[in-house]
Amino acid sequence: MLKNSRSTYAEINIDNYLHNLEYISKKTNTEVMPVLKADAYGHNKITLAKCAVKEGYKRFAVAFLEEALDLINNDIKKPILIFNYINPKSLKRYTYFSDFLIPTIHSLNNLKTLISELGEEINKFKFHLNFNTGINRIGIQENEIENIIAIIKNKNINIEGIYSHYATADSLDDYVDYQYNNFLRIIKIFKDREIEYKFKHMSNSAACLYYPERSLDIVRPGIASFGLQPSNIKKDENIKPVMELKSIVAKINTCKKGDTIGYGRTHIIDKNSKTAIIPIGYADGYPRILSNKSHVLIKNKLYKVIGNVSMDQIVIEIKDDDIMVGDEVILFGKKPSAEHLANLANTLNYEITCGVSSRVPRVFIKGGSYFE
Ligand SMILES: Cc1ncc(COP(=O)(O)O)c(C=O)c1O
Structure with a gap:
């Protein structure tokens, strides 16, 4: 197939992509939120998102605001969770897309700056809270939880989900249990404080394949959806390279x-x-x-x-x-x-x-x- 004068191209097999999503969905028995950051790990997020929407996938995740805007501007009008840092000033410019832009709150300071920048408009957005349970990157620290909850209640912040991220699900080690249990503790705090939200989620690809019983309310596969193995330790022959x-x-x-x-x-x-x-x-x-x-x-x-x-x-x-x-x-x-x-x-x-x-x-x- 001649796609440029030198006939070099990346062939993206949509059937394999949809097969992988369906396999993960059946294996976890949970709603799949395909992760499309970094242009769907190089596979082209817009085409994959359009094909996934046709198959009924209802929400997506990316790393940055611009990636979400790119999807929305290409007619993918679905909720898009943004994992990473967004300058609150930038978010304010896109309040009119608040049905689709689902930002993450990842620290107490982040929540405070969002409130001061967005003012009343903060209530137009739905947020997910990302908790650090042991990966020690972006994510709310345990000692910030009480303050965060107090502000959420006080300002009526709309929380759609709470989540965390594994450091070692691909290594199948005990740290996975440690983080999962930390997250369960956070879930319990939210229950005790009667904070309402729809989704709790923690599973990346490795967790989907190796710990499907811990899938909670949505799973967030990236690498396995592209048919690539999340780990060298344990191969899953059911996924197909895209x-x-x-x-x-x-x-x-x-x-x-x-x-x-x-x-x-x-x-x-x-x-x-x-x-x-x-x-x-x-x-x-x-x-x-x-x-x-x-x-x-x-x-x-x-x-x-x-x-x-x-x-x-x-x-x-x-x-x-x-x-x-x-x-x-x-x-x-x-x-x-x-x-x-x-x-x-x-x-x-x-x-x-x-x-x-x-x-x-x-x-x-x-x-x-x-x-x-
Ligand atoms: C928060 C979050 N969830 C899910 C994923 C998907 O991870 P994976 O590609 O290992 O499935 C990533 C990617 O690093 C991520 O940052």
């Missing part, structure tokens, strides 16, 4: 023993052989650290990347195989997996798909047909 990064063979070289490949001459050809040049590089998000390490798939066979990954090209060794200019090359997808590349690059699969740059067009496939 992104395949593809290119083609642009040139074939015949090399002789002693020839060197690419910048820095980090690979020396040890016997006469053919190489293929693929028009993709680190500027597209194919990490340079994969130089001389990773493999690509051509006609169902893996070929090693040799030499340094350049900004726009990589070289693979094809020996005497029957490979031609124009043959399809899979950089990652089902095989090799994003997890495999991430392990080689000493990072996470999250960073592999988030890193696919805007220079790479996203092409969508649903029911066997392509659309853009």
